[in-house]
Amino acid sequence: MSEQRDIRIEVPVLARVEGEGALELEIENGRISDLKLRIFEPPRFFEKFVEHYHCDAVIDMVARICGICPVAYQMSAAQAFEGLFGADTGPWVRDMRRVMYCGEWLQSHSLHIHLLAAPDFLGFNSALEMAEVYPDEVRRGLMLQTLGNDLIALFGGRSVHPVGLRVGGFYHAPSVEEVDAIRRRLDAALPEVEALIAWCASLDLPDDRQSFVSAGLRHPDEYGMYSGRLVSDQGQDIDISEWDAHIREIHVPHSTALHAELEGRPYLVGPLARLNLNLDRLPSETAAILERTGFAFPSDNMFHSMLARAVEMHVAVIDAARLLADYRVPERAWVEWEPRPGVAFGASEAPRGTLWHRYEVDERGHVSGARIVPPTSQNQARIEQDIASSLHELGLDKDEDALRLRAETVIRNYDPCISCATHFLKIRVHRR
Amino acid sequence: MRLVLIGIGSPFGDDTLGWQLVDALAARGLRLAGWDVSFSRADRPGPSLLDRLQAQDAAIIIDAMHLGGSHGSVRLVQRDELEASGSLLSGHALGVAETLELGEKLGMLPPRLEILGIEMGAGLPSEAVDEAADLVEGLFGT
Numbered sequence: 001m002s003e004q005r006d007i008r009i010e011v012p013v014l015a016r017v018e019g020e021g022a023l024e025l026e027i028e029n030g031r032i033s034d035l036k037l038r039i040f041e042p043p044r045f046f047e048k049f050v051e052h053y054h055c056d057a058v059i060d061m062v063a064r065i066c067g068i069c070p071v072a073y074q075m076s077a078a079q080a081f082e083g084l085f086g087a088d089t090g091p092w093v094r095d096m097r098r099v100m101y102c103g104e105w106l107q108s109h110s111l112h113i114h115l116l117a118a119p120d121f122l123g124f125n126s127a128l129e130m131a132e133v134y135p136d137e138v139r140r141g142l143m144l145q146t147l148g149n150d151l152i153a154l155f156g157g158r159s160v161h162p163v164g165l166r167v168g169g170f171y172h173a174p175s176v177e178e179v180d181a182i183r184r185r186l187d188a189a190l191p192e193v194e195a196l197i198a199w200c201a202s203l204d205l206p207d208d209r210q211s212f213v214s215a216g217l218r219h220p221d222e223y224g225m226y227s228g229r230l231v232s233d234q235g236q237d238i239d240i241s242e243w244d245a246h247i248r249e250i251h252v253p254h255s256t257a258l259h260a261e262l263e264g265r266p267y268l269v270g271p272l273a274r275l276n277l278n279l280d281r282l283p284s285e286t287a288a289i290l291e292r293t294g295f296a297f298p299s300d301n302m303f304h305s306m307l308a309r310a311v312e313m314h315v316a317v318i319d320a321a322r323l324l325a326d327y328r329v330p331e332r333a334w335v336e337w338e339p340r341p342g343v344a345f346g347a348s349e350a351p352r353g354t355l356w357h358r359y360e361v362d363e364r365g366h367v368s369g370a371r372i373v374p375p376t377s378q379n380q381a382r383i384e385q386d387i388a389s390s391l392h393e394l395g396l397d398k399d400e401d402a403l404r405l406r407a408e409t410v411i412r413n414y415d416p417c418i419s420c421a422t423h424f425l426k427i428r429v430h431r432r
Numbered sequence: 433m434r435l436v437l438i439g440i441g442s443p444f445g446d447d448t449l450g451w452q453l454v455d456a457l458a459a460r461g462l463r464l465a466g467w468d469v470s471f472s473r474a475d476r477p478g479p480s481l482l483d484r485l486q487a488q489d490a491a492i493i494i495d496a497m498h499l500g501g502s503h504g505s506v507r508l509v510q511r512d513e514l515e516a517s518g519s520l521l522s523g524h525a526l527g528v529a530e531t532l533e534l535g536e537k538l539g540m541l542p543p544r545l546e547i548l549g550i551e552m553g554a555g556l557p558s559e560a561v562d563e564a565a566d567l568v569e570g571l572f573g574t
Contacts, residue, residue: 067476111479115526127534128530128533128534128537131534131537131538135538135539138534138538139538139540142479142482142483142538143479143483145478145479146479146480146483149479149480158475159475159480160476
């Protein structure tokens with residue numbers, strides 16, 4: 001006897017939608033015999049688009065890869081070129097870039113927690129439903145998201161695809177008055193983020209412990225974000241120029257985004273992996289709040305990712321406020337540099353995980369080759385592992401709706417940059 | 433009484449009409465006695481739109497749309513004419529309709545909210561500015 005059931009989820013036609021995702025699942029004799037997360041991602045084309053362009057233009061071009069995390073793309077690219085050219089941007093540029101990056105973490109994490117992930121854990125179909133029951137929490141989330149957007153716009157001119165960054169620094173330094181105004185908002189936001197951590201910790205998150213490898217950037221004296229070495233909880237400690245010796249990208253037929261393996265194994269990047277690897281780099285206030293939640297980290301429960309995001313929002317508010325505390329307008333917001341031919345490497349921590357860039361650059365500072373490895377690609381193999389494990393845990397005899405909801409919840413939990421696509425998840429279950 | 437006119441759009445392409453129209457209305461100066469009028473551009477709907485609507489007594493949202501009219505024609509659009517997905521499941525899908533629905537549930541909308549749609553197309557015809565100014569003055573003028 002064989003039975004095949006196809007389920008098709010209605011896909012509404014929406015503007016401002018990027019990407020598409022689908023899941024294929026085959027269940028044979030009560031076991032998963034095949035599971036494929038099918039996704040389509042744009043970065044492959046961008047790697048060709050940027051060829052022959054000057055590095056300053058490339059910084060703005062790669063920002064277009066994502067509307068939610070453009071800053072991450074700019075930061076990885078800018079540092080790659082500066083590293084190759086030997087341009088020491090100095091502490092002011094470095095600190096202000098971290099502040100801008102904090103803005104992106106704030107807005108992206110808040111968006112994910114409140115509009116994408118939390119409804120799953122509270123039993124709502126959408127954030128709109130959730131907003132009726134939890135209006136204060138959603139308002140708080142929107143306030144934090146707006147604050148993050150405004151931090152990006154402070155340095156980037158605008159929050160979507162900001163244009164303020166250049167190789168060597170920024171085009172423009174904000175005024176003391178502008179910085180004072182946003183610093184007051186950061187101070188006011190601090191207790192709100194603390195309350196957010198407590199709220200996330202109070203949610204009934206599934207108890208689903210799994211074995212996985214955490215990887216992410218680690219910096220000598222700050223929480224991994226702007227720069228660092230790639231480390232893992234399996235002992236890897238890699239200079240980002242050595243990336244290719246340890247991470248292998250693999251093409252799989254069912255996805256246009258490459259899968260990636262660290263020393264031959266799937267691995268996790270993103271908030272939970274970062275927190276697991278950076279516990280001793282948390283600001284002391286954040287560490288104390290995390291301890292009060294009673295949750296033990298490092299954690300092997302993927303569903304603790306949401307709590308990790310809230311913790312990272314606290315880090316972002318504390319760091320941004322600290323770095324802006326003695327703000328001064330510099331004589332110039334950038335340093336001079338001369339192009340130099342060679343291979344440039346840059347990596348930073350996008351909200352969703354490590355974002356690695358490699359550029360071949362000619363003597364005029366024009367890009368002749370590019371490779372970009374975004375976090376969602378790196379997490380694909382891990383997501384497939386997670387779905388299989390989580391569905392087994394749930395019970396494969398459950399109906400398709402329950403299986404789809406759990407699979408969607410697992411995928412959303414990674415906040416994939418094709419989040420829009422994974423929400424229109426088409427699932428096809430073959431039973432034999 | 434505070435009234436804000438918010439143009440929604442992006443810097444390039446037909447979608448920039450919302451910005452162009454709000455800029456043109458600001459440049460023209462509207463006769464709206466009793467209203468403290470401000471003008472703003474939003475680069476995407478979502479939380480930042482709700483933030484701009486806070487502490488306002490009234491707001492007019494101006495956006496380029498496919499209304500079925502001729503290029504540049506302007507008309508008031510009812511909330512229920514906007515097609516909301518009703519799901520608000522993705523950051524990318526946070527359109528005007530979804531954002532206003534969320535704002536309503538959170539009590540973040542001003543007491544008076546009007547939506548002014550301009551038919552998509554390349555460039556802003558001057559008649560569109562006249563039409564829009566007439567509509568706004570009809571609604572809020574004395």
